[in-house]
Amino acid sequence: MTPSSLPRASLLITVLVALLPMLTLTVGWGSGLFYLLAFVCLCLILTAPAPHWLQQLHPYRWLMLALCLPLAAVLLSQALNGHLEGPGIERGLRVALGFPCLLAGFLLIDRDRLRHFVWGVLAAGIGSTAIVCYLAGPTLERPPTPQFNAVGYGNLMLLMTVLTLYSLGWQLTRHPRAERALKLAVAAITCLGFVLTQTRTGWMAIPVFAAIGIALAGWLHRPMRALAALLGIGLVALAIGASSPALRERVAQGVQEIHECVTVAPTADTSMCIRLQLWGAAWHTIKQSPWSGIDGESTFSDxxxxxxxxxxxxSFVARDFGEPHNDFLLALATNGVPGGIALLILYFAPAGLLACRLRRNVPQAQRVAAAMGLAVCLGFAVFGVTELMFRGMRTVSLYVTLIALFTALSAPGREQTTASTPR
Incomplete structure (x- = not known):
């Protein structure tokens, strides 16, 4: 790698990272783009001196090893069940091999330029909101969103909103006021699109995102201010949700459906009762095969x-649903206890590293990246309680790319590495 080629590589990788959320939420090309991005990062690694990129990866050896556990859990389950299933192995490989490859590439390029991926997040928010508004129509009915169902689509839109808000801590242009106004406007527009999806369960993640934002603002050492901010965000979120009659109706309907399912109609084909049936079926499966699992979503359909x-x-649930609408329960059911543990590690191993980088003595630009990464990890963990976020390869690719990206952008700078050990 020559000094003249590094700026071009930085620009290419930044463009590809920016395109990933936008294409994932619009035309669905995220999976193929992930492979292209990984290939470009691999080419960059192969042209760089080995001691240099190996030294960059050294502080993350335990994290990379931990992220191999999802693949190990899949292989163990398939060995115990005597059945080979490609999709599970591919998901594991995207994590185990994709994360170190992308992380090494991101660590080699210019960090200031890489932060410009945020424009892709803004574009994803605007594009997905335009799609939702078009599909909802003048009657504002719940949109039949493409690529993902409305729940998963709304969850990802909420995540794009949060990343846009956190990016206010970065100044990327020579016009800070205009940049700030644009980001706030896009965040508001994307939040509106999220509300139009009428997704109920995505709202559970808002307290988590609010707490991360309060930590980013440095208010955790002022408990009263932090509590007031948390309450204020909660009231604003409540007001936004209450402003949608359709969402209010869906929330009330959900409560009624749960009550009826628990008391009088345990196999009713209503939205919430279907989830309860699927969760019960998953728990029944887990008790039958707690360590080996049943190996694969197709077997869960059986x-x-x-x-x-x-x-x-x-019979409707058995015919039309092949997964339990819960990432953790599916991991336990299909790959046993090792699969459940591996999924928790996929969430919380990078989350632990990124949470440490939210400390007040870390430079602000790196703390912003850490907050974004923490929002991705914990957001997916919360979203996965009521929806299968890792249903397709596109979402796995997006998650792996984002945690590698924010790990690199929050890494200690050269001025820090001489004074302290890498965090």
Missing amino acids: KLRQLAATGQVS
């Missing part, structure tokens, strides 16, 4: 049909 024959789930 389990649902067996449970439908005994009246434990409805």
Whole structure:
């Protein structure tokens, strides 16, 4: 790698990273773009001196090893069940190999330029909101969103809103006021699109995002101010949600559906009762095979049909649903306890590293990146309680790319590494 080629590589990788969220939420090309980005990073690594990029990766050896556990859990489950399934292995490989490859590439390029990926987040917010508004129509009905169902789509839109708000801590242009106004406007527009999806469960992540924002603002050492800010954000979120009659109706309907499902109609084909049936089926499966799992989503569909024959789930659930609408329960059901542990590590291993980088003595630009990465890790953990966020390869690719990106952008600078050990 020559000094003249590094700026071009930095620009190319930044453009590809910026395109990833935008294409994932619009035309669905995120999976292919992930491979292209990984290939470019690999080419950059191969042209760089080995001692240089190996030294860059050295502080993350334990994190990279931990992120190999999802692949190990899949391989163990498949070995115990004597069945080979490609999609599970591919998901594991995207994490185990994709993360170190992307991280090494991101660590080699110019950090100031890489921060400009944020424009892709803004574009993803505007593009997805335009799609939602078009599909909702003048009657503002719940949109049949492309690429993802409305729940997953709304969750990702909320995440784009949060990343846009956190990016206010970065100044990327020579016009700070205009840049700030643009980011605030895009955040408001994307939040509106999220509300139009009528997604109920995404709201559970707002307290988490608010707490991260308060930590980013440096208010944790002032408990009263932090509490007031948290309450204020909660009231604003409540007001925004209450402003949508359709969302209010869906929330009330959800409460009624849960009550009816628990009391009088345990196999009713309503939105919330379907989830309860799927969770019950997953728990039944976990108890049958706690360590080996049943190996694969297709096998879980077979389990649902067996449970439908005994009246434990409805025939509609057995016919039209092949997963439990919960990432953790699916990991436990398909890959056993090792799979559940591996998924928790996928969330919380990078989250622990990024949370440490939110300390007040870390430079602001790096703290912003740490807050963004923490929002991705914890956001996916919360979203995964009521939706299968890792349903497709596109979302796995987006998650892996973002945690590698924010790990690199929050890494200690050269001026810090001589004074302290890498965090």
